[in-house]
Amino acid sequence: MKVLVAVKRVIDYNVKIRVKADHSDVDLTNVKMAMNPFCEIAVEEAVRLKEKGVATEVVAVTVGPKAAQEQLRTALALGADRAIHIETDERAESLAVAKLLAKVVEEEQPGMVILGKQAIDTDNNQTGQMLAALTGLPQGTFASEVAVDGDKVSVTREIDGGLQTIALTLPAIVTTDLRLNEPRYAKLPDIMKAKKKPLDVKTPADYGVEVPSKVSLLKVESPAERKGGVKVASVDELIDKLKNEAKVL
């Protein structure tokens, strides 16, 4: 079974973001970028499936600017066999990415597609579900456990009230939650080897997909700052403040 894994280049999760002075967007100049953490989990799961002999080939794909090839090289260093870069400098939103991935699915015919459940920049949590709808394949979102059994996959999902397990026919789309696995770090020899692995570059036009959406970003603002309050010296003072000052008890 071939596994397709989608990755996204985003701001490093440790970086504190700044809004541009003209409020047009978040300022990403000279900011450290990295693979989206949920995508790292997706790559790890795909590589583990290969190590278990369930997957025969792992193909990493990304949609983004030229620099996003760094994230594909990371995926290759972590164990993916080859990569596809769909290059665009436009802001590609979930629907356009899902349409492009659907074309890749049509071409590659993977047995499973694994994606992160959301990217930590736009926080949309949509692409996997949209891809499932467009390809007509079943989806197992927010996965904390994935078990392939013959022509089915059992996915345990993190839902609001607890955990839900569903069974899907293969091929299927899986999106990862945080506790699916702990991604490994790439070792130096693997990073060197990754430079020689195949990486195809395509454009959205090659797939006949238009990237711009009908949603426009009008403004980006910082949220209302919360001011730190006071330190209290004792439990008694805390209870007194909550009763008489904040009036929440």
Place this chain on the structure above:
Amino acid sequence: MSILVLADLHEGQLAGATAHVVAAAQAIGGDIDVLVAGEGVQAAAEAAAKLDGVSKVRVADNAVYAHQLAEPMGALLVELADGYTHVLASASTTGKNVLPRLAALKDVSQLSDVLAVDSADTFKRPIYAGNAIATVKSDDTLKVITVRTTGFDAVGTSGSATVEAVDVVVDNSQSSFVKEELAQSDRPELGGAKVVISGGRGMGNGENFKLLDGIADKLGAAIGASRAAVDAGFVPNDMQVGQTGKIVAPDLYIAVGISGAIQHLAGMKDSKVIVAINKDDEAPIFQVADYGLVGDLFEILPELESKL
């Protein structure tokens, strides 16, 4: 304008989130219908009919919609969406699971986690874990939106909408329900509680979370946790408050042994009053707390419980 709200269910009953989504629909303006889909959901449909501002409740009661699996729910929404200008659901794990499918099949974008309505086509939503708020305008003919419930006060329950059955039945041979392990608790639901008390890595282990029980009982609070506490295996994932867990905005939020990672703050910083209890007086949580108490939580918690 004409709006369809997908009702959230919890164990077959109408979940509190739906009243907040209807409030968001009212902020957009226009006729509001609510879709209740599931198996054995008549009681939920009747509860939805009482929500203020709802004109019609549409009920799809069929085994294929049991557990609201994504594939049949998406197909049902595609069948029903014609004629509506907006389809809304709460940004719950169900809403997030289902609505993008509708959007993709209708070839429109989806707006996630909307927390304010500027107009019928312009909305505010958080990005970068709530560290920035984006104002976005959608020119799609159908607007598909998940709503962050903490952004909208629940509507009242003095309505009397008509209830009508929807006889659309779709096929689903691709996905099947196996089992669910839901947390059983007499406490209020984390998302809707007036008071939330959460523990972090500082709690040390899962056993020590019992120290929060007595205080939660006295305050009628829900109990939450930081991602660190969930990742460490102290408590189950459904208790997680944060960017990828529950978003809460109670009147009072008490953070115990939580350092205050950006990821956690994203889930609770809209709370009215925040109390932080932590032994490290440099912990970032104190920068957002209205009241901070520096000290050993194992001494402070029993004292707090006895004095409340």
